[in-house]
Amino acid sequence: MNTVDEILDYAIEQEQQAADFYAELALRAEKAGMKQVLLDFADEEMSHKKRLLAVKNGKHELTPEEEVLDLKISDYLVEVDATDDISYQDALIIAMKRERAAYELYTDMAANIPDSHLKEVITGLAKEEAKHKLFFESEYDDRVLMDN
Amino acid sequence: MSLKDLLSPFFVWQRAFEKPWTNMRPIEERPGAPAYRGFHINLADSCIGCGSCHSICQNEAIDMVPVEEFSGRPGDSGLRPRFDYGRCCWCALCVDICTANSLHMSNEYTWLARDPTDYHFTAGVEEKPWQDSELGYHRAEGYHLYPPKRIDMDMLTADESVQSFDEVVNGYSEEQAKLEADRCVECGICVATCPAHMDVPDYIRSIRDGDFETGLQLMYRTNPFPATCGRICTHRCEEVCPVGITGQPIAIRWLKRFIVDQVDSIDYARILDSEIIENGHKVAVIGAGPGGLSAAYYLRKKGYSVTVYESQETGGGMLRYGVPSYRLPDDALDKDIDYIISVGVDIRYNTIIGKDVMFEDLLGEYDAIFLSTGLSVPSSMRINGEDHPRVLSGLQVLADVARGKDPGIGRKVAVIGGGNVAMDAARVSRRLGADVDILYRRRISEMPADPEEIKESQEEKCNLVEKAIPVEIMDTGSKKQVTIKWGEAEMVQDPKGGRPRPVLQEDRMHTETYDCIISAIGQGSNLDFITPAVQEQLAIEWGKFTPGEYQRSELEKIFVGGDVANRTADAISAIEDGHHAARGIDRFLKPGAYAEN
Numbered sequence: 223m224n225t226v227d228e229i230l231d232y233a234i235e236q237e238q239q240a241a242d243f244y245a246e247l248a249l250r251a252e253k254a255g256m257k258q259v260l261l262d263f264a265d266e267e268m269s270h271k272k273r274l275l276a277v278k279n280g281k282h283e284l285t286p287e288e289e290v291l292d293l294k295i296s297d298y299l300v301e302v303d304a305t306d307d308i309s310y311q312d313a314l315i316i317a318m319k320r321e322r323a324a325y326e327l328y329t330d331m332a333a334n335i336p337d338s339h340l341k342e343v344i345t346g347l348a349k350e351e352a353k354h355k356l357f358f359e360s361e362y363d364d365r366v367l368m369d370n
Numbered sequence: 371m372s373l374k375d376l377l378s379p380f381f382v383w384q385r386a387f388e389k390p391w392t393n394m395r396p397i398e399e400r401p402g403a404p405a406y407r408g409f410h411i412n413l414a415d416s417c418i419g420c421g422s423c424h425s426i427c428q429n430e431a432i433d434m435v436p437v438e439e440f441s442g443r444p445g446d447s448g449l450r451p452r453f454d455y456g457r458c459c460w461c462a463l464c465v466d467i468c469t470a471n472s473l474h475m476s477n478e479y480t481w482l483a484r485d486p487t488d489y490h491f492t493a494g495v496e497e498k499p500w501q502d503s504e505l506g507y508h509r510a511e512g513y514h515l516y517p518p519k520r521i522d523m524d525m526l527t528a529d530e531s532v533q534s535f536d537e538v539v540n541g542y543s544e545e546q547a548k549l550e551a552d553r554c555v556e557c558g559i560c561v562a563t564c565p566a567h568m569d570v571p572d573y574i575r576s577i578r579d580g581d582f583e584t585g586l587q588l589m590y591r592t593n594p595f596p597a598t599c600g601r602i603c604t605h606r607c608e609e610v611c612p613v614g615i616t617g618q619p620i621a622i623r624w625l626k627r628f629i630v631d632q633v634d635s636i637d638y639a640r641i642l643d644s645e646i647i648e649n650g651h652k653v654a655v656i657g658a659g660p661g662g663l664s665a666a667y668y669l670r671k672k673g674y675s676v677t678v679y680e681s682q683e684t685g686g687g688m689l690r691y692g693v694p695s696y697r698l699p700d701d702a703l704d705k706d707i708d709y710i711i712s713v714g715v716d717i718r719y720n721t722i723i724g725k726d727v728m729f730e731d732l733l734g735e736y737d738a739i740f741l742s743t744g745l746s747v748p749s750s751m752r753i754n755g756e757d758h759p760r761v762l763s764g765l766q767v768l769a770d771v772a773r774g775k776d777p778g779i780g781r782k783v784a785v786i787g788g789g790n791v792a793m794d795a796a797r798v799s800r801r802l803g804a805d806v807d808i809l810y811r812r813r814i815s816e817m818p819a820d821p822e823e824i825k826e827s828q829e830e831k832c833n834l835v836e837k838a839i840p841v842e843i844m845d846t847g848s849k850k851q852v853t854i855k856w857g858e859a860e861m862v863q864d865p866k867g868g869r870p871r872p873v874l875q876e877d878r879m880h881t882e883t884y885d886c887i888i889s890a891i892g893q894g895s896n897l898d899f900i901t902p903a904v905q906e907q908l909a910i911e912w913g914k915f916t917p918g919e920y921q922r923s924e925l926e927k928i929f930v931g932g933d934v935a936n937r938t939a940d941a942i943s944a945i946e947d948g949h950h951a952a953r954g955i956d957r958f959l960k961p962g963a964y965a966e967n
Contacts, residue, residue: 252902253897253898254897254898254900254905254908254910254913255905255910255911255912255913257906258910258911259912291862291864291865291871291873292873293871293872293873293874294873294874294876297874298753298754298841298842298874299752299753300752300753300754300756302752309894310894310912310913311749311750311752311894312752315752360864360866360871363871365912366749366892367811367891367892368789368818368892369749369787369788369789369791369792369818369890369891369892370751370786370787370788370789370810370811370891370892
């Protein structure tokens with residue numbers, strides 16, 4: 223990946239894969255109400271994809287300088303499996319950890335790319351993923367950690 | 371006629387051009403004395419429309435009228451006083467009784483208007499020149515027509531209470547209850563706020579009248595758990611009690627308890643008129659908690675044959691297995707449940723739906739089903755090492771104690787969480803002889819537990835550690851101990867608004883070893899007993915039902931309520947859900963009876 227378009231295409235593809243992952247999991251989900259939650263997650267990923275498409279088309283700009291709050295909730299949670307009887311809590315853990323992994327990937331990529339323009343784009347993508355992580359961590363904070 | 375008489379009008383006319391001897395306004399306008407009882411001023415924003423002014427007015431000069439801009443405010447009737455100056459005698463009793471201290475009088479006393487109806491006005495809402503006057507009659511500071519301080523409740527001291535599971539609150543004597551009841555201004559703001567809309571002013575009046583049987587009848591109209599709610603209700607009624615604005619709110623919960631404690635359960639059937647006319651319909655209730663048994667009671671009173679399916683060995687749900695006996699003794703809960711059973715409610719204990727009885731069979735067998743299965747599954751912390759055998763669930767500890775079993779907590783305990791289950795797990799641990807740390811992620815002021823639970827847990831020497839985030843559970847090599855690693859949090863404002871969020875400070879970690887760790891970070895529902903085909907037709911969000919009118923689900927014969935279907939997750943809301951669903955089921959099964967409505 224040597225050009226901005228290549229990097230953005232990769233990021234867009236990642237968002238599509240995430241949406242497909244939740245949609246497929248929704249088909250398998252057994253617990254009451256979980257299908258809708260997972261479909262909502264898929265919609266959220268598609269909204270991320272749209273945002274990146276808008277960046278690629280020049281209609282939206284990434285904001286690499288923006289500070290994003292890191293609640294660090296997912297950093298200390300165990301890995302969970304995407305089983306058919308997945309619970310709300312585990313679905314959120316999976317979502318948080320996926321966003322965290324994407325954030326770390328882009329952060330590492332940015333650190334190893336000498337081209338300053340590319341570095342700025344990738345850092346912008348990392349910030350996007352940090353925002354997505356914050357979204358799911360806030361959901362976890364509000365819905366799972368209510369009494370804690 | 372003489373010539374003088376003939377000419378006199380002309381002599382009078384000549385004076386018409388002279389300077390008059392009279393004044394247009396006969397006296398100089400003088401201001402009223404500084405504390406004069408002149409025209410009324412109402413600080414309408416502070417007023418909550420309690421109507422005490424209306425009730426006390428001996429001349430019936432005050433009406434309470436709806437004012438659009440105040441409609442729907444919590445703890446506010448949306449009404450404001452409208453004065454009739456054709457009746458007012460400016461005695462100022464209305465000012466003296468005003469619970470919100472929003473009503474005053476200006477020292478203005480002249481007001482000219484041609485239309486007599488102008489002298490009817492809604493103070494503070496209709497603009498008047500004297501509204502901002504600082505002079506005039508104000509109630510003297512510290513002066514109250516009713517005692518502002520509530521009658522103290524006799525309670526065990528914290529040192530005494532941790533010695534046993536005896537009830538902490540001893541209850542009012544008759545003399546104390548009557549004195550406390552005397553403070554009520556009968557405004558009824560509490561009725562609107564109570565989820566069950568209990569007739570608080572009237573049952574408090576029954577105490578003043580010494581007529582406890584009427585009090586009991588009034589309570590059972592909307593709540594078949596008065597002995598329970600008289601002890602552990604979240605008492606939102608007291609939060610809006612107008613007497614609490616300038617003093618302490620009426621002890622509504624303790625007065626409810628007083629009434630129930632005065633009536634022997636053997637007299638309930640006579641007092642509450644247990645005659646039931648069978649209507650031939652059958653309803654199943656799943657869950658014998660407050661929601662399920664409330665629905666069962668009101669359905670039975672309407673003549674339904676009601677069968678309650680309960681997975682545990684006795685009824686009460688979280689009231690039995692989640693609320694310790696020092697707050698709610700078994701005999702008080704049993705008093706409520708025994709009467710519900712006595713009207714003919716059939717409870718099948720130790721029966722698990724989906725295992726012992728299939729849900730689809732109930733759907734076929736009964737005319738309607740009410741689901742109220744509560745939140746019985748403890749949430750997991752999902753941190754490393756959580757499956758350590760010395761990590762216990764708060765719900766399990768409380769259930770063990772309720773069953774008389776030793777939960778085996780040891781002598782040094784950490785409780786994780788800030789809700790009522792966490793507070794009760796901590797207080798139970800103190801009674802079992804343990805030293806207790808409560809670790810909570812946020813600040814004490816943000817704890818979801820009842821404020822009095824937090825206060826009493828601190829008085830009982832539970833050590834509350836705020837802004838403490840658990841990150842790992844570690845084995846100590848001993849089967850009797852476990853170590854927890856937790857980090858300090860900083861509260862950070864969420865850029866999107868809402869309450870501040872705790873952020874772990876990774877450079878400020880702590881480790882501590884305990885005999886056990888009790889996890890009480892919340893609980894969720896278990897709806898696995900509902901067949902997938904039925905589940906797909908029900909609206910379920912994050913493990914909770916989203917009921918429609920009369921607690922009805924998307925399936926016409928299924929109604930839902932209690933913690934699994936509301937946000938408040940307290941007993942009184944579950945009780946109201948059950949009552950509401952009973953009315954809904956009655957409308958569903960007997961539509962002809964409601965045709966005119």
